[in-house]
Amino acid sequence: MQNVTSWGRLDDAPHRLVSLNRDHLQGTLSEHLPGVAHGMGRSYGDVCLNPHGTLWNTTSLDRLIDFDEATGRLRCEAGVLLKTIQRTFIKQGYILPVTPGTQMVTVGGAIANDVHGKNHHVQGSFGNHVHHIKLLRTDGTLIECAPNHLPEWFNATVGGMGLTGVIVEVEIELMRVPGPWLVTETIPYQNLDEFFKLADESEAHWEYTVSWIDCLSKGRQRGLFMRANSVDVTEGPSPKTRTLKLPFTPPIPLVNKLSLRPFNSLYFYLNQRKRAQTVVHYESFFYPLDNVLEWNRMYGRKGFFQYQCVLSRENGNDALHALLDEISRQKEGSFLAVLKTFGHKESRGLMSFAKPGVTLALDFANKGARTLDLFKRLDEIVHHAGGRLYCAKNAYMSHALFEAGYPHLQEFLTFCDPGISSGLSRRLMGQ
Amino acid sequence: MNMIKKRIVIIGATSLIAEQAARIWVEKEVVDLTLIGRDKTKLDKIVADLRIRNPSSRVQSIAADFLDPILIKNTVDGVAALGQMDIVLIAHGSLPDQQTCQTDLSACHEALEINAVSPVLFAEAFAGHLAEHNHGTLALIASVAGDRGRKSNYIYGAAKGLLVRYAQGLQHRFAGTKVKVVLINPGPTDTPMTAHLKEVGMKLAPAQQVAKHMVQAIEKGVNKVYIPRQWQIIMSIIRMLPAPIFNRLNI
Numbered sequence: 001m002q003n004v005t006s007w008g009r010l011d012d013a014p015h016r017l018v019s020l021n022r023d024h025l026q027g028t029l030s031e032h033l034p035g036v037a038h039g040m041g042r043s044y045g046d047v048c049l050n051p052h053g054t055l056w057n058t059t060s061l062d063r064l065i066d067f068d069e070a071t072g073r074l075r076c077e078a079g080v081l082l083k084t085i086q087r088t089f090i091k092q093g094y095i096l097p098v099t100p101g102t103q104m105v106t107v108g109g110a111i112a113n114d115v116h117g118k119n120h121h122v123q124g125s126f127g128n129h130v131h132h133i134k135l136l137r138t139d140g141t142l143i144e145c146a147p148n149h150l151p152e153w154f155n156a157t158v159g160g161m162g163l164t165g166v167i168v169e170v171e172i173e174l175m176r177v178p179g180p181w182l183v184t185e186t187i188p189y190q191n192l193d194e195f196f197k198l199a200d201e202s203e204a205h206w207e208y209t210v211s212w213i214d215c216l217s218k219g220r221q222r223g224l225f226m227r228a229n230s231v232d233v234t235e236g237p238s239p240k241t242r243t244l245k246l247p248f249t250p251p252i253p254l255v256n257k258l259s260l261r262p263f264n265s266l267y268f269y270l271n272q273r274k275r276a277q278t279v280v281h282y283e284s285f286f287y288p289l290d291n292v293l294e295w296n297r298m299y300g301r302k303g304f305f306q307y308q309c310v311l312s313r314e315n316g317n318d319a320l321h322a323l324l325d326e327i328s329r330q331k332e333g334s335f336l337a338v339l340k341t342f343g344h345k346e347s348r349g350l351m352s353f354a355k356p357g358v359t360l361a362l363d364f365a366n367k368g369a370r371t372l373d374l375f376k377r378l379d380e381i382v383h384h385a386g387g388r389l390y391c392a393k394n395a396y397m398s399h400a401l402f403e404a405g406y407p408h409l410q411e412f413l414t415f416c417d418p419g420i421s422s423g424l425s426r427r428l429m430g431q
Numbered sequence: 432m433n434m435i436k437k438r439i440v441i442i443g444a445t446s447l448i449a450e451q452a453a454r455i456w457v458e459k460e461v462v463d464l465t466l467i468g469r470d471k472t473k474l475d476k477i478v479a480d481l482r483i484r485n486p487s488s489r490v491q492s493i494a495a496d497f498l499d500p501i502l503i504k505n506t507v508d509g510v511a512a513l514g515q516m517d518i519v520l521i522a523h524g525s526l527p528d529q530q531t532c533q534t535d536l537s538a539c540h541e542a543l544e545i546n547a548v549s550p551v552l553f554a555e556a557f558a559g560h561l562a563e564h565n566h567g568t569l570a571l572i573a574s575v576a577g578d579r580g581r582k583s584n585y586i587y588g589a590a591k592g593l594l595v596r597y598a599q600g601l602q603h604r605f606a607g608t609k610v611k612v613v614l615i616n617p618g619p620t621d622t623p624m625t626a627h628l629k630e631v632g633m634k635l636a637p638a639q640q641v642a643k644h645m646v647q648a649i650e651k652g653v654n655k656v657y658i659p660r661q662w663q664i665i666m667s668i669i670r671m672l673p674a675p676i677f678n679r680l681n682i
Contacts, residue, residue: 017629018630019629060623063477063480064483064484067483069486087458088484
């Protein structure tokens, strides 16, 4: 048994770690039940954990199987990292159509959490680009599913948090790009109305949009809106290769009441005049934090929570005001606060997070009951507005909010593998 | 453009460390890679992966016998006939169960053959071709287990120890020439071969990391390298322990 923690570092319970061996996959899964697939452990809460149970490590399943240069279709094993895909295929003029904010995740994890990126308004979520999934059940059955073949299995598995079986092989479609560079623009905004206006204006002509919001600026919601397009240039900046590493876990969170407000103000003032267009490498744009190794330690020994919700546009404005007021009142909240609109492309998964509207993502140092009390109040606002929370970034939510946010839950449960269980499935689904 | 590619031959190419090294080589530059293994199906899956990683590289596989001296000689001569080689990596090996080796002499025999005799025969066959061109680096993967016999794995250790002596002799033979001989001594590494050790909580180095340091050592042409590096210190202490003390340790 080894202690394993997820990216939020909230808990480090013992787990039995089993590396999956492609030559004996079927046999391995039936031993030591229940288990759950575990890739890079970059989800924040307990979706990738199984305290006192088995974790099937999928990073050993890391082979590329086939690539069709004409269509961009890639078949690979589920433990291949997005970083490998990006670095291999950018040289051949292809890029992942959807990528989350870190490339240090496996393709299987990206599907199981149906992750989204800064171009949701154009491309939808990761599952929208998956053509085939090979799913191994703990009883040894292999299920091959696709959008048009056993679609009910496919839809349960995309966003299914690894609970329908272990994803062992996938086929995804990459997107053609002129090169590794993007042209970006940063525009400051002073309130939510300005944010929505910028977002709506930008969606037609910009592939990527995202915004950083200063969640502590009282009364007004200032922030920085960033937008980008792939660009056809023959030369551009290289990605940063230098990495920093937080050498130890500080005893108290570095992100705290004293540091956060000046940090946010400084960040806003430093960036608000950068209106001009600049060319950046995709790695710097998509994965700014990947060069700060183990940045998750900056929240101290007790770890941190992420809180990401999605709200419909009808209720979004009021609910966002209420959420931000609540956070500002508690003087909590994060440096990494992200506000982004989602587009209308339907997610495939029964349990997919992304839906049309607006999403707010924040992180909070773990201060025990005080933080959980805040979440109770935030949950009520989200519940009242008909929103949902992102399971991949969750370690605490009310059952009521979970059930209201995920209306296909009962249908999903019929596809779950009885040999699979995770911290999250026990916490929220009772199994 | 007719570019001269670096030509690399890997024996025991289905081993995880070898596969990771092959990835590093194809991702870094356009290479001409020959993978030799026993199982054609397994080899071809690795070939497919490497070709996708760098479509400009030339990657081919050869399924071969690993025990018969005549067949080994034929395989190596066939590979050598295709052109001058820059790097030959001999990577195969298999961790036997010590208890089984003690009671079942055929298991013991098999372990000695695959971990010692076979790598030496391959190396000896390649050495002749490298000498002929006065060019190339021959790398052998031994193990820290070869530095001193221990009750928990001395059959494996003895076989790997044979590689250490062999590499020493080969380094002596090629002193002053342009042929280099590199001896790689990995510590316990996270591979399918050691899965049972990982489950009981033993600390293992990731195969990618071992491969990365191995590739660096091969390109530098150093005589001997321990991976990770701290094993050099640990093993020099273990080698120096007097027998009365060492034999009382339960390792």
